[in-house]
Amino acid sequence: MIKVVLFDIDNTLFPSNEFAELARRHAISLMIEAGLPVDADKAYEKLQLIIKKYGPNYPKHFNALLKEFGMKPNPKIVAAGIVAYHQAKTSIFPYPDVPQTLIHLREEGYKVCAASQGVAIKQWDKLIRLGLHNILHEVFVTPKKSKKFYRSILRKLKLTPQEVVMVGDNIETDTKPAGEAGITTILVSPKGRHKGEADYSVKSIGEIPKILEGLKRLRNTKRQAELLLKFCRRPSS
Ligand SMILES: [Mg+2]
Known part of the structure; x- marks a missing residue:
């Protein structure tokens, strides 16, 4: 989940x-x-x-x-x-659907965090100016994003890769290394990209709750199928 x-x-x-x-x-x-x-x-x-x-x-x-x-x-x-x-x-603003999507995800019970490349103080400076600093549960910043960075986030959150989704605009620093760490990836690409560079792709952040809903349904269906299979395999007495 x-x-x-x-x-x-x-x-x-x-x-x-x-x-x-x-x-x-x-x-x-x-x-x-x-x-x-x-x-x-x-x-x-x-x-x-x-x-x-x-x-x-x-x-x-x-x-x-x-x-x-x-x-x-x-x-x-x-x-x-x-x-x-x-x-x-002082004139920086989030993309229009960002604040409400983050708040919506929080209300749905998800933890929302930032995973960013750069200098920590500069990244915090941006989040504070964007008004997102108090919406995010945690912020992770690294000088260089890699598979190791995403693995360290999993360790800090005490989660398995199956419990995490990474959303980003960059294949090399976001979807590729996170995918290598086993994390499900969503590429944000306003122009729409080719398949295969991430597990999912969206044109805007506002589409993410729908994808998470889909993942939840998929998991429930899988569980039901597994239970059914188990039940059918039970030797009859
Ligand atoms: Mg980026």
Whole structure:
């Protein structure tokens, strides 16, 4: 029986990519206003490359951007970028059906948890801003998602893989390693993906309760069949 539903955070509970683009474009426009003498689109392109090179959690993206344009360190321009980025952070929202689905699952008796890749404080920062921090029962964060990570979650929750479902948007970090740990997987894919990359796929989080209902029915049918088989096999006296 499924007891826990694990959710990835970025691009599963909220549109992380769209937010990141918005925040970075806002940062660049404020940096230009503060004196960065470059074209906004060109700066955005360069910033993308810097993030790709150093990773999203590198703390000096804006300093690196100035360097890319051959400029000396300029604290005013860097500060403008940081302020703009933090301002943009206040505008993050969950996908529309996320809060009510999580609350519905809780009411149905499921434990709802997050299983995320990144830096723990940053992931909590997002959950608090999204208003989801008090809805989730537990939050698990790892620097790198792997089969081992999903197994460690099972250990911490004291559950078997058959009792857990993992919901995420990424095959490599969500459905594949969780599936390898024996967990049932649901891929969130707004465009709809091919079969075989997860046990189930949904276009939005709102479809998940229906899948869990289906799993419950499947399990009951199986149990009934097993009982029937046992009864039929009983030697007659
Ligand atoms: Mg994700």
